Amino acid sequence: MIRAVVFDLDDTLISEKKYIKSGYQYISKILSDRYDKDAHELYKLLFKLFNVSSQNVFNRILDKMEISYTKNDIMEMVEEYRGHLPDIEFFDDVLPCLKELKKKNIKIGVITDGYANAQRQKLKAIKATDYFDEIIVTDELGREYWKPHPKAFEMMKEKLNVEFNEMIYVGDNPEKDFYISSIYPIKTIRVYREGVYSNKSYLDNIRENHSIHRLSELILEEQIRY
The missing domain is CATH 1.10.150 (DNA polymerase; domain 1)
Incomplete structure (x- = not known):
């Protein structure tokens, strides 16, 4: 579950x-x-x-x-x-997805790499604290704890009070977002966006468990239950 x-x-x-x-x-x-x-x-x-x-x-x-x-x-x-405080917004499939997850009483969080001040400004611009239960900016832990290091996932497990096998991680970057499944039994989902990181290679060829093209696919009952 x-x-x-x-x-x-x-x-x-x-x-x-x-x-x-x-x-x-x-x-x-x-x-x-x-x-x-x-x-x-x-x-x-x-x-x-x-x-x-x-x-x-x-x-x-x-x-x-x-x-x-x-x-x-x-x-x-x-x-x-x-x-700078960026002029950005969520992709259009994000808020409907978060709303549905909340309806199902599923806890939601963010784990993000990148320079801390830049990431915090992005999070501020989209008012992320209004939507997510926990947010971890890995750079605030130290550059050595950027993904694929497992520390942020270990912290998120404790913050959300769940087991690793009760977590899904949704990302886009093959180079670092899916490797965690080789360390802990966290399910991983790749969302395909036309993004900056989409052409990266998989780290140690560790691939996602599932892939989607819109977050609306995430909230299907069978996706939440596997």
């Missing part, structure tokens, strides 16, 4: 690409004010650079603008990006 469903955040509950767009719009405004450039053109350039490579985008845009900078300048931009 399933008593708890725990979700990943990025590209499971919210769009990581929308978050990136929000951050780039924020940074574009800062650069526009600082260097008297057109914010919309800067935003387009940032995204063009990102689509070529997600690495060192802020360095590369300053290079394109022929502006000299220091490592501290880049770190300040990174902190501005991570610290």
Whole structure:
């Protein structure tokens, strides 16, 4: 019997690409004010650079603008990006799913990787504490406890007062979201989104127990009972 469903955040509950767009719009405004450039053109350039490579985008845009900078300048931009309150929302299938799970008296939680300040701002933007019983940001435990480390799952088990075999973990990233099932008897479900992480390889070829394309499939009676 399933008593708890725990979700990943990025590209499971919210769009990581929308978050990136929000951050780039924020940074574009800062650069526009600082260097008297057109914010919309800067935003387009940032995204063009990102689509070529997600690495060192802020360095590369300053290079394109022929502006000299220091490592501290880049770190300040990174902190501005991570610290901004993003313009994001849940995918449209999330709230109906959470509502149905609550109706079934199933506890719900979030385990998310990523830099703590950025993840907390995302969670604040979607008012996550209004919907979830427990939320664990793994970066607050230490970088070494990001998934696939089991510590957050062990903590979630205690916080929700359930057994591992009463938990489902729903995620999207093959590289780290499903490996937990090789450590503990947690059922895993992959939700297929057009996300940033969908092309990753499975860690040690540990695959999800089930896959879905919309969270509405999760609330079917047979999914909750297996």
